[in-house]
Amino acid sequence: MTSTNDFAGTLQGRVGAASGLWAISPRDILRLLRAAFLGAAAELAALGLMATAAWLLLRAAERPPLAALTLAIVAVRTLALLRGGLRYAERLAGHEVVLRWLGALRTRVYQALAPGSRFSGGDLVTRVVSGVDALQDAVLRCLLPAGVAFLVGLVSVGVTATASLAAAGVLAAGLVTAGVLLPWLVVRVTGEAARAEAPQRAELAERAVELVTGHRELVAAGALEEHRGRATAVVGRLARSERLASAKTSLAGAAGVLVQLGTTVGVALLAGASVPWTAALTLAALTCFEVVLPLIGAARRVPEIRASAARVRAVLNRPVPEKGSRIARDGHFRLERASRKYPGRAPALQDVDLDLPPGKRVGILGPSGAGKTTLLRLLLGLETPTSGRVTLDGHPVTEYADLPSVISGAEADAHVFHTTVRENLLLAKPDATDGELREACETAGFDLDLDRDTGPDGAALSGGQRQRLVLARAVLAAPPVLVLDEPVEGLDPAHGDAVLERVLAKAKGTVLLVTHRPEHVAGFDEVLTLEDGRALPASAAGRRPGRP
Numbered sequence: 001m002t003s004t005n006d007f008a009g010t011l012q013g014r015v016g017a018a019s020g021l022w023a024i025s026p027r028d029i030l031r032l033l034r035a036a037f038l039g040a041a042a043e044l045a046a047l048g049l050m051a052t053a054a055w056l057l058l059r060a061a062e063r064p065p066l067a068a069l070t071l072a073i074v075a076v077r078t079l080a081l082l083r084g085g086l087r088y089a090e091r092l093a094g095h096e097v098v099l100r101w102l103g104a105l106r107t108r109v110y111q112a113l114a115p116g117s118r119f120s121g122g123d124l125v126t127r128v129v130s131g132v133d134a135l136q137d138a139v140l141r142c143l144l145p146a147g148v149a150f151l152v153g154l155v156s157v158g159v160t161a162t163a164s165l166a167a168a169g170v171l172a173a174g175l176v177t178a179g180v181l182l183p184w185l186v187v188r189v190t191g192e193a194a195r196a197e198a199p200q201r202a203e204l205a206e207r208a209v210e211l212v213t214g215h216r217e218l219v220a221a222g223a224l225e226e227h228r229g230r231a232t233a234v235v236g237r238l239a240r241s242e243r244l245a246s247a248k249t250s251l252a253g254a255a256g257v258l259v260q261l262g263t264t265v266g267v268a269l270l271a272g273a274s275v276p277w278t279a280a281l282t283l284a285a286l287t288c289f290e291v292v293l294p295l296i297g298a299a300r301r302v303p304e305i306r307a308s309a310a311r312v313r314a315v316l317n318r319p320v321p322e323k324g325s326r327i328a329r330d331g332h333f334r335l336e337r338a339s340r341k342y343p344g345r346a347p348a349l350q351d352v353d354l355d356l357p358p359g360k361r362v363g364i365l366g367p368s369g370a371g372k373t374t375l376l377r378l379l380l381g382l383e384t385p386t387s388g389r390v391t392l393d394g395h396p397v398t399e400y401a402d403l404p405s406v407i408s409g410a411e412a413d414a415h416v417f418h419t420t421v422r423e424n425l426l427l428a429k430p431d432a433t434d435g436e437l438r439e440a441c442e443t444a445g446f447d448l449d450l451d452r453d454t455g456p457d458g459a460a461l462s463g464g465q466r467q468r469l470v471l472a473r474a475v476l477a478a479p480p481v482l483v484l485d486e487p488v489e490g491l492d493p494a495h496g497d498a499v500l501e502r503v504l505a506k507a508k509g510t511v512l513l514v515t516h517r518p519e520h521v522a523g524f525d526e527v528l529t530l531e532d533g534r535a536l537p538a539s540a541a542g543r544r545p546g547r548p
């Protein structure tokens with residue numbers, strides 16, 4: 001076993017170097033081969049045990065001198081012990097490789113998901129947890145058993161060939177039918193069924209989400225039963241399709257058992273050796289199928305594994321925006337004819353210029369959907385412009401490694417961690433004293449206990465409390481460029497105005513405030529008014545101040 005540090009080092013190296021889904025180090029490939037050989041040895045020990053026991057019984061019936069049986073008696077005991085020991089060693093070796101590989105794969109999936117993920121929460125959980133977990137079956141339930149079955153089959157056919165080529169031929173044909181042909185058929189049948197069921201599964205997921213999230217509305221409209229009936233109908237269709245596919249794959253399982261019986265009888269008839277030796281070969285052939293038949297069951301998982309692999313690969317292969325290593329100097333942001341367009345929609349932002357040197361205070365006004373948040377997301381490096389430039393100290397913002405430490409604040413979708421108020425605040429300033437935390441809370445008008453549990457994403461707080469907690473965190477972080485996206489929108493106006501006044505009084509650097517209320521940005525160095533993604537000329541903006 002390697003030490004934890006060794007393991008972390010190997011993992012890091014592999015994470016950095018590997019690009020494909022199945023990326024695995026040469027050392028782990030050797031470990032996998034070792035697991036396959038150990039597995040084959042364990043199965044051959046079981047097979048040898050059966051064959052030797054059969055030989056022993058029949059030879060003993062001939063009443064030979066005891067000395068003629070001694071070797072077989074010792075072999076039976078040795079093989080029985082070996083079988084258990086080798087199986088344990090194979091499990092250990094196989095699982096060690098798979099757990100290493102899965103650990104590295106999970107790290108890579110997390111790394112690929114981290115920057116500005118386009119995947120939603122539920123989708124993300126599916127990809128990371130079930131998707132990656134399903135892949136372990138590819139190795140443990142498919143690849144490794146197939147390797148073991150191949151080795152065991154090869155040895156069995158070889159040993160049978162020493163007695164009779166015809167019997168060896170029958171055994172080989174039986175093993176190929178049960179171990180290759182039938183699993184291939186099962187993969188085809190389950191694959192076709194999965195493809196046919198995919199739209200129904202999607203529909204069921206959609207209907208289930210609608211039933212749960214829209215439950216109250218459906219009850220109020222008296223439409224619950226109708227919607228439940230539609231979901232139940234989809235469940236019925238899916239169940240029928242699954243039953244049909246299951247019947248077909250069960251037939252393949254039964255066919256496997258028939259092939260096993262036929263092959264065993266064939267070997268017994270064609271072996272042409274002494275009775276004990278024929279019995280040994282026959283029982284060996286019968287036992288050999290115990291390794292091969294599970295491949296038919298494992299084949300049912302192949303389409304699901306393929307789908308999981310495709311989902312995980314989509315995460316790993318998506319282009320990750322290059323994060324540069326540049327370190328910010330002055331903190332001078334600039335938008336130069338910046339535009340952002342989403343496919344199939346009018347531009348969210350079009351040809352907008354903005355100069356934001358250190359210390360400047362800029363207000364952004366505009367009706368809903370005007371592009372205010374889009375402008376902030378460009379500056380925060382969360383979106384890239386479809387044309388134009390967004391720069392910090394003359395270089396594209398995406399080239400900076402430390403952008404969030406230069407520009408941050410109270411963003412509309414800021415996350416509240418499921419912990420205490422104190423821990424949420426300490427994220428912004430880890431060495432802050434309780435006094436400093438309370439002062440920041442006071443500035444933001446947030447008066448809850450520091451030990452208060454916040455719930456998942458702040459669900460245990462009211463909307464206003466959540467908003468003020470995010471604001472207190474922004475005050476504590478005190479970044480060079482403070483971004484405030486409608487920071488007091490949900491608060492009652494008088495209280496909100498007072499909070500905003502205190503927050504602005506504390507801010508020492510650049511401030512970018514998005515608001516619907518022009519009085520919030522009175523006295524700012526510049527006010528940019530957006531409408532339909534475009535900046536209005538100053539005069540026009542003056543005529544329609546803060547039209548909501």
Ligand SMILES: Nc1ncnc2c1ncn2[C@@H]1O[C@H](COP(=O)(O)OP(=O)(O)OP(=O)(O)O)[C@@H](O)[C@H]1O
Pocket residue numbers: 342345347348366367368369370371372373374375
């Ligand atoms: N991810 C997206 N995909 C497609 N369209 C988007 C996306 N994000 C924003 N938009 C569209 O871009 C336009 C500008 O959105 P934005 O969020 O910047 O407006 P806003 O001025 O901040 O509005 P509000 O005051 O309501 O928050 C809107 O029409 C919106 O529907």
